Amino acid sequence: MNNSAVNTARLIGAGLRALIVLTVLCGVLYPLAVTGVAQALFPDRANGSEIKDSTGRVVGSELIGQRYDLPLRKGEETPAPDLRWFQPRPSNGLGENSVNTQYKLILSGATNRAGDNSELLQWVKDAKAAVVRDNSTADFTVKPSDVPADAVTSSGSGLDPHISPRYADLQAHRIAERNHLDVQRVRELVDQHTEGRSLGFMGEPRVNVLQLNIALKELTARS
Amino acid sequence: MSPELAGVLQLLALIAALALAHRPLGDHMARVYSSDRHLRVEKWIYRAIGANPSAEMRWPAYLRGVLAFSGVGVLFLYLLQRSQGMLPGSLGFASIDPDQAFNTAASFVANTNWQSYSGEQAMGHVVQTGGLAVQNFVSAAVGMAVAVALVRGFARTRTGELGNFWADLVRGVVRILVPIAVLGALVLVACGAIQNFAGIHEVGQFVGGSQQWNGGAVASQEVIKELGTNGGGYFNANSAHPFENPNPFSNLFEVFLILLIPFTLTRTFGKMVGSVRQGYAILGTMAVIWIAFTALMLWTEFAGRGPAFEAAGGAMEGKETRFGIGASAIFSVATTLTSTGAVNSFHSSNTGFGGGLNLLGMQLGEIAPGGVGSGLYGMLIMAIVAVFIAGLMVGRTPEYLGKKIGTREIKFAACYILITPALVLGFTAAAMALDTPADSMTNSGAHGFSEILYAYTSGANNNGSAFAGLNADTQWFNSTIGIAMLLGRFLPMVFVLALAGSLAEQRPIPATAGTLRTEKPLFTGLVVGTVLIVTGLTYFPALALGPLAEGLAA
Numbered sequence: 001m002n003n004s005a006v007n008t009a010r011l012i013g014a015g016l017r018a019l020i021v022l023t024v025l026c027g028v029l030y031p032l033a034v035t036g037v038a039q040a041l042f043p044d045r046a047n048g049s050e051i052k053d054s055t056g057r058v059v060g061s062e063l064i065g066q067r068y069d070l071p072l073r074k075g076e077e078t079p080a081p082d083l084r085w086f087q088p089r090p091s092n093g094l095g096e097n098s099v100n101t102q103y104k105l106i107l108s109g110a111t112n113r114a115g116d117n118s119e120l121l122q123w124v125k126d127a128k129a130a131v132v133r134d135n136s137t138a139d140f141t142v143k144p145s146d147v148p149a150d151a152v153t154s155s156g157s158g159l160d161p162h163i164s165p166r167y168a169d170l171q172a173h174r175i176a177e178r179n180h181l182d183v184q185r186v187r188e189l190v191d192q193h194t195e196g197r198s199l200g201f202m203g204e205p206r207v208n209v210l211q212l213n214i215a216l217k218e219l220t221a222r223s
Numbered sequence: 224m225s226p227e228l229a230g231v232l233q234l235l236a237l238i239a240a241l242a243l244a245h246r247p248l249g250d251h252m253a254r255v256y257s258s259d260r261h262l263r264v265e266k267w268i269y270r271a272i273g274a275n276p277s278a279e280m281r282w283p284a285y286l287r288g289v290l291a292f293s294g295v296g297v298l299f300l301y302l303l304q305r306s307q308g309m310l311p312g313s314l315g316f317a318s319i320d321p322d323q324a325f326n327t328a329a330s331f332v333a334n335t336n337w338q339s340y341s342g343e344q345a346m347g348h349v350v351q352t353g354g355l356a357v358q359n360f361v362s363a364a365v366g367m368a369v370a371v372a373l374v375r376g377f378a379r380t381r382t383g384e385l386g387n388f389w390a391d392l393v394r395g396v397v398r399i400l401v402p403i404a405v406l407g408a409l410v411l412v413a414c415g416a417i418q419n420f421a422g423i424h425e426v427g428q429f430v431g432g433s434q435q436w437n438g439g440a441v442a443s444q445e446v447i448k449e450l451g452t453n454g455g456g457y458f459n460a461n462s463a464h465p466f467e468n469p470n471p472f473s474n475l476f477e478v479f480l481i482l483l484i485p486f487t488l489t490r491t492f493g494k495m496v497g498s499v500r501q502g503y504a505i506l507g508t509m510a511v512i513w514i515a516f517t518a519l520m521l522w523t524e525f526a527g528r529g530p531a532f533e534a535a536g537g538a539m540e541g542k543e544t545r546f547g548i549g550a551s552a553i554f555s556v557a558t559t560l561t562s563t564g565a566v567n568s569f570h571s572s573n574t575g576f577g578g579g580l581n582l583l584g585m586q587l588g589e590i591a592p593g594g595v596g597s598g599l600y601g602m603l604i605m606a607i608v609a610v611f612i613a614g615l616m617v618g619r620t621p622e623y624l625g626k627k628i629g630t631r632e633i634k635f636a637a638c639y640i641l642i643t644p645a646l647v648l649g650f651t652a653a654a655m656a657l658d659t660p661a662d663s664m665t666n667s668g669a670h671g672f673s674e675i676l677y678a679y680t681s682g683a684n685n686n687g688s689a690f691a692g693l694n695a696d697t698q699w700f701n702s703t704i705g706i707a708m709l710l711g712r713f714l715p716m717v718f719v720l721a722l723a724g725s726l727a728e729q730r731p732i733p734a735t736a737g738t739l740r741t742e743k744p745l746f747t748g749l750v751v752g753t754v755l756i757v758t759g760l761t762y763f764p765a766l767a768l769g770p771l772a773e774g775l776a777a
Contacts (some may be wrong), residue, residue: 014272019270019361022396026447027357029439030401034408038442041409046418048436048466050426059429059657063415063465064436065430082430089544092252093569097344100316103423105344108460109540110569113527114578114670115504116773123536149537150544156463156551156568162544163470188364201224201232201598202546203471213429 053214054221060210065091065108065161068213082136084178086163086171086216087211089150090127094158108157110113127152131170162206164196179220189215230521230549231477237553240479247489248483249502253502256371256391256531257495268278276390277393280723281383285372288388289365291715293332297709298356300328303354304346313347314437315358315423315626325614326701330555331358333712334366334594336455336679336687337562337704339696343437348420355455356444360404361472363451364395365503366596369716373600374495376723377624377766380731383724385556399484402450406670407446407480414476415469416442417620418620452594454564462554462567474550474567478557485512485592488599496624500742505602509746512754513560516584518585519553523576528774532574533625535587541569552577559584562594564687571666571674571690578670578690579770581675585684586762587754588643594685599720602750606723606729606741607636609753613739623741635722642714646683646707651676651765660699665692678704681712 038046047063053131060066062134065088069079095107113120131151132142148166168190176183193212234633258682261269261276269276280288301324303310308318319327323339330337330353340346346355365718368391375385412418423436426436440581441457445467448454468474486509493502525548527538542551551568559581570581584591590601607623613631621628652659654675664671674693680706681688695704740746 002251011287011291011296014274015288015295016299018268018272018274018292018392018635019295019357021268021355022361022393023353025268026360026401027353030404031352031356032335033444033481034405034412034443035420037409038412042412046412046442047421048419048424048426048438049415049469050419053429056425058340060426060434060466061436064434065465065467066434068430085430093541097341097345100314102315103344103435105423105437107344108339108458108464109604110460110572110691111726112465112541112571112665112690113531114571114666114692114773115532115538115540115574116668116670116776117531117666119264120540120572121530121534123539124531128534145536149539149607151533151537152535153537153540153542155539155543156541156566157458157460157465159460159465160543160545161465164544181423197229198471199227201236202475203545203550206227206544210429215311 008134022207051210051214054218059214062208062210063161065159066210076191081134085213086168086175086209089160090123090152090154091158091160092123092154108159110156110158111154124152134172135174137173137177142170146170157203161208161210163209165190165205165207168194168207168212175216179216181219183223185219189219226547226549227525228522230525232554233550234517235555237403237475237478237482242405242659243481245487245490249487250494252399252488252491253494256386256491257395257690262397265393265397269389272389274387274389276387276393278387279384280387282385282642282720284333285385285388285525286717286720289369289576290616292392292715293713294367296332296361299360301325301356303350303642307347307350310347310349312349316345316347319345322698323702324698326705327710329705330687331355331455333685333708334362334562334597334706335682335685335712336453337682337689338687339701341459342456348439351444351457352440352498356440356447359444359451359453359455360396360400361392362401363447363453364392366594367395367399367484367488367598368392368535369601369719371429373719374492374601375724376726377626377726378496380729382525383728385720385723385727400447403450404443404447405448407476408443410476411442411445411473414473415465416445416464416473418442426440443479446480446482448565449477449563449619452481452485452561452563454558456565456754457692462565463569468567471545474546474554478554481557481561481563481565482592483514483600484595492599501624504742505606507744508750508754509590509598510600511594511747511751512587513556516560516580517556519554520556520580521549521579523574523580524548526574528574538572538574541572543567555581556584558688559686560587560589560591560593562589562597562685564681564777566688569691571692575770575776578669578673579774580767580769581688582673582680582766583758583762585680586647587758588640589686590686590754604636604639604719605754605757606750607632608757609746609750610639610739610741610752619737621731622738625734626729627725628733632722633723634767635718635725638714639718640757643683643711646711647679648674648765650679650683650703650707654679654699660697663694663697663700665694669769669772673719673773676765676769679707682707685712687762732772
């Protein structure tokens with residue numbers, strides 16, 4: 001009896017010491033070493049791939065999506081999109097932190113709605129109608145069948161920094177009209193900012209919305 | 224190039240990369256677990272633990288080591304979260320509530336990494352890096368140690384000795400997990416994953432205003448999250464978050480890390496039992512199921528059935544543009560057929576059949592290729608059952624790898640197989656019968672039922688992925704899923720180690736003309752059939768109520 005209690009205590013002591021030693025190795029030395037090397041070799045990326053506009057102001061991260069909306073007006077629940085700029089995907093799953101509310105953190109997330117969820121169906125329909133309405137101009141009509149899926153669905157993170165080249169292209173007429181630019185010039189801009197699949201076959205072609213809008217701003221400032 | 228072709232090419236590239244790594248890493252791991260030498264750093268660690276790494280253990284002693292180490296781990300991680308509010312370097316984040324702290328501690332020690340919290344708003348640097356990430360390493364090493372003990376049970380004769388738990392644990396961490404993690408973390412940083420100890424970061428935006436993000440040691444945690452088949456994300460969006468998984472290359476690299484050790488351990492097994500072809504037969508079983516599931520998932524997600532997806536023109540809800548449908552489908556199969564549970568797209572927004580594949584993948588017991596270690600021992604249990612069934616058919620005493628599969632052995636295997644379904648179906652039935660748990664559902668009807676079935680399937684099988692519409696941060700779900708994760712992890716280990724001990728004591732039986740050839744493709748087919756029949760029969764009624772009903776309605 002006494003003997004087995006001593007043995008159990010000895011075993012738990014060994015477990016505790018093993019945990020402490022391995023915590024020092026895997027929870028202190030390893031992350032510090034990786035951080036040191038990462039900060040020395042890739043300081044930009046290790047700190048969040050921030051990008052600056054032509055004036056040198058940090059305007060966000062290359063990797064984190066953001067909204068391009070007009071200021072919220074009275075009586076509106078959500079701000080209207082600023083149609084001078086390329087618009088990102090919807091982000092209905094994105095939230096704001098509900099604990100540790102001394103901060104206003106972005107809370108990444110998806111809607112988690114199933115394909116037969118009526119709320120999701122309504123969001124998709126509304127988004128599609130808005131894309132058709134916003135992007136049709138005097139001499140260009142968007143057909144509902146032209147709207148790609150990414151334009152009307154929320155991403156997994158809610159922070160998707162990209163849109164498909166098709167959705168960017170669809171917005172070209174509107175962008176040209178609102179910024180008094182030539183449609184062809186805007187399309188070239190989209191082409192220049194279209195990234196193909198990595199190594200030709202990984203992932204999908206995409207356009208980084210923030211980089212595209214920075215280039216658009218420079219273009220409008222010049223013309 | 225069409226997205227479908229790109230998806231298939233990504234799958235082929237993955238297979239090629241895994242094939243290249245198979246021999247060198249598998250042989251390395253066999254040497255690690257068979258060597259008599261101790262590295263200097265390991266000797267320091269053994270001295271600190273106060274253990275003699277050369278002392279052989281019988282199965283009860285080995286099990287006591289596993290349970291003592293894991294029990295201390297749960298308690299330590301619980302207390303760390305409960306005291307977060309007082310710890311420096313925690314961004315001023317508050318302590319975690321008792322039920323959620325228990326759930327999270329159980330989850331990470333059980334290699335499940337189910338998360339009822341959102342990382343970015345709840346867990347500071349100390350808990351993430353010094354607590355959760357540490358369990359990512361050691362819970363994986365424990366799984367590998369138990370698998371190796373079972374392999375020794377097959378390889379050794381007329382002894383009850385299975386090796387030394389402390390030596391297997393420490394070697395797994397020092398010689399296998401840490402070296403790969405260091406290299407992998409740097410690859411991820413080069414792709415764009417963050418790696419810093421900055422506080423909350425306020426960044427300007429294009430149209431004005433600002434965004435707030437947290438910094439953190441993300442890349443170093445991300446790599447072991449995949450390599451150790453853990454799956455707990457630094458951020459709520461897990462591997463869909465651009466700071467965890469920045470581009471299509473990092474994505475495929477993460478899938479590679481998930482599958483690397485589980486597939487490669489079959490080589491280690493073959494080496495240690497003295498016949499690499501036996502390892503290939505097990506590998507073949509795993510690969511057939513994995514490739515078939517991936518093909519089916521690609522098909523159903525590209526087809527995109529379901530009212531909302533058809534209205535949108537594709538099943539892109541919950542998927543990132545940079546990955547698209549192909550790379551998301553590949554990831555979601557890899558993560559549910561292993562015990563990982565990391566996600567780069569949200570399974571709740573998969574098509575009905577796609578979500579059903581995710582569920583079924585976990586219900587197979589996560590053995591194709593399964594978690595690190597747990598995949599191998601789970602599949603070896605299935606191989607034993609297959610040998611037993613074949614033995615019944617021809618009326619011979621079944622044997623596997625020169626060991627007799629007698630009453631004792633088959634009882635242990637049967638108990639192993641029954642534990643998880645009992646936990647999954649029992650808890651799901653209880654949750655459906657009670658009034659309040661259903662309030663946590665986001666979707667109603669068949670998909671709502673699937674949310675709860677998925678939660679307990681994921682917990683008891685130590686996966687950790689979710690139909691995340693379910694609000695799991697309630698006392699009921701935190702407690703019951705926590706219990707399901709612990710029992711689903713450690714009860715099977717009891718039977719695996721008991722089985723290992725029983726096998727190691729046996730005298731070897733020489734192979735004769737009548738011995739079932741377990742290194743042949745026929746045996747691979749037999750094991751695949753056993754896996755599908757055993758789990759199909761167990762879960763079919765529950766699947767019919769959830770994903771099958773939803774898929775057929777679409």
